[in-house]
Amino acid sequence: MADHWDTVTIVGVGLIGGSAGLALTKRGAAKKIIGVGRSDSSLAIARELGAISEGTTNLREGVTDADLVLVATRVSVIGHQLEEIDAFVRPGTPITDAGSTKQSIVDSWEQRRSFRKGRFVGSHPLAGSHQRGPDAADPTLFEGKLTVLTPVEATPEKDTDTISAFWEILGAKTCLLSPPEHDRLLASASHAPHIVAAALAMATPSEAHRFAAGGWRDTTRIAAGDPALWADILLDNTQSITSQIQKFTEASDRLRHAIEEGDRSTLIELLTLAKESRDALGS
Known part of the structure; x- marks a missing residue:
């Protein structure tokens, strides 16, 4: 070697x-x-x-x-x-x-x-x-x-x-x-996050940009990546990425429903789950 x-x-x-x-x-x-x-x-x-x-x-x-x-x-x-x-x-x-x-x-x-x-x-x-x-x-x-x-x-x-x-x-x-396990796991850890960042950047009106601080900038940073490069990646891992997008959509819907219903306890529960998942990764 x-x-x-x-x-x-x-x-x-x-x-x-x-x-x-x-x-x-x-x-x-x-x-x-x-x-x-x-x-x-x-x-x-x-x-x-x-x-x-x-x-x-x-x-x-x-x-x-x-x-x-x-x-x-x-x-x-x-x-x-x-x-x-x-x-x-x-x-x-x-x-x-x-x-x-x-x-x-x-x-x-x-x-x-x-x-x-x-x-x-x-x-x-x-x-x-x-x-x-x-x-x-x-x-x-x-x-x-x-x-x-x-x-x-x-x-x-x-x-x-x-x-x-x-x-x-x-x-x-x-x-x-294994190659399939790699693509499944990286869809969650790398590929779908780019979709989330891109979606947030697309959904943010230009008049709000002057007020964008650390949270928005941190969350959307990877949306600044090369669009052609990322299109190739996303289209080469379609099944795993679309599955992960569906999971993200379901999680977003749960948060939206709690907000619409004014359900503070459920909202805190969901945000706590998110915090625990992020905290487990460390700084």
């Missing part, structure tokens, strides 16, 4: 990919970090910031000599990119991703596992921001944060260990979930 690599390739050098590159550099865990991106300008920024040592817009050129590949792009394109990467890497090359959904990505890979050259284990670092691009990259982004790995029954344990070691070198803690 490697704790450093000669060459790590990062496909997508935005917030997550750029932060991974900065963390690798900070820890001396890679001699060379190759960034693969869509534009020379973003790659130049990543290089100036020290997130990568060289960049290319040619995927084949970027991954051919890689000892490990991280794919940190939109969930809608990860599956296709994995197909291309697998055709170009050397046999046995570890590959992981940073997608916020896992079932479709892992299923796509597993359909042709017996023909694969690379050794893929899905990942999802639970770290991020509503900001985007290499300018937002932070070498401490993953420190103390959880990264979920989603191996399947056919995944060799050594492959999982390699990818776990990669994230741990970046400062993260790791845990294992």
Whole structure:
């Protein structure tokens, strides 16, 4: 199990990919970090910031000599990119991703596992921001944060260990979930909260904005995230997210009914349940 690599390739050098590159550099865990991106300008920024040592817009050129590949792009394109990467890497090359959904990505890979050259284990670092691009990259982004790995029954344990070691070198803690369990749990903990934040932001009239203080700003912060990126995530986990939205709607209806009925005791009971759930998470 490697704790450093000669060459790590990062496909997508935005917030997550750029932060991974900065963390690798900070820890001396890679001699060379190759960034693969869509534009020379973003790659130049990543290089100036020290997130990568060289960049290319040619995927084949970027991954051919890689000892490990991280794919940190939109969930809608990860599956296709994995197909291309697998055709170009050397046999046995570890590959992981940073997608916020896992079932479709892992299923796509597993359909042709017996023909694969690379050794893929899905990942999802639970770290991020509503900001985007290499300018937002932070070498401490993953420190103390959880990264979920989603191996399947056919995944060799050594492959999982390699990818776990990669994230741990970046400062993260790791845990294992099956792809469907990941998508079910993250619908509650990550995806549906974006819907709630977006709905509140949409429902707030512009004339109220000047009065918006900490509560509104804290609750709606993630609604400032990239709409296209979030549309991809939400549409790739439809069943779990719509189920969670239904639960949220039911909870909202209970609160609304208590308010309409002037039922103070029920309202206090419901707000207490909410407070206890939030308090259990800590600060």
